Amino acid sequence: MSVITWVRRKSRLASLISAPGGISVGAALKAADANLAPMRQEAMAVINDRLNTLSTIRSEDGPTDARVDRVYQASSTILDAASPFDLAHVSRAAHNLCEIADSHQYGRPFDWRVVDVHVRAMSLLMSLPTDDTAARDQVLQGLYQLAHKKGIAQKA
Template sequence: MTVITHNRRRSRLSTLIDQPGGVSVGVALTQAKANLAGLEARSRAAIDEQVAALSALAQPTSLEENGRNLDLAYDYSSAVIDAAGPFDLKDLCAAAANLCDLIDAAPEGRMFDWRIVVVHAQALRLLLSLPAEAADARAQVLASLKDVLKAKVPDNPQPDEG
């Protein structure tokens, strides 16, 4: 039996990985929060822009226009979620997601109750204008939007809160 041995060379990467260094998780999180804080103003501007676009959507007059406008409303709501999510703006995300759920549940080939889009756009504007300490008012707005979802999509499973 023959045994072959090789001199194994350590790669530069494995040497770097084995050495202590880098930053701690706490420092990395602090740096990430600082980086995000610098982007919050741009995020708020993007949210304002998407809510304004949602508000500007006209009530459709045909099934074809209904589908197009619903797709746009869904896109605007999704963009609100994308912009608000990293900044822990949970109420904005919840309101926008509620509209997305309602649009997802809309039956094909029927006109959508456009008042739902109008109400959600107004609710998003209200949530943007409320001060951070107005938790009760925010909760009431979200509860009202969830009531709309329950009324329009009664079999929609709601996640447990708490």
């Protein structure tokens, strides 16, 4: 009879974590936050610029389909700019608008009030205190209900 023996190899990551002189997870997160801090102002400028772009697209005349594509692009940029920072609610609101724009059927009318509501909601979310999660959640629930009325199912 033979016996099979498994030789477990320690992963490189496990070796690095156990090595003396390494960095703790908490210290690494603090360093990452410090490295992101200078980029926060740039991200906020991008978000504000795209919110203005969304308002401009809303008020323009022109082919609906091309304008809806631009709504998707602008809200996607907001999503990308907000994601690395403590703007999760803004990211979710931008994602919600992306879902609505993405579900638009070409050649059909688009309800531009949806863009207005999302622009106002994202502006509100950015102005609320960071510790007011109840109010932020309430704003998001309203946006989700709006998307539901437009036939968008929220993914968990």
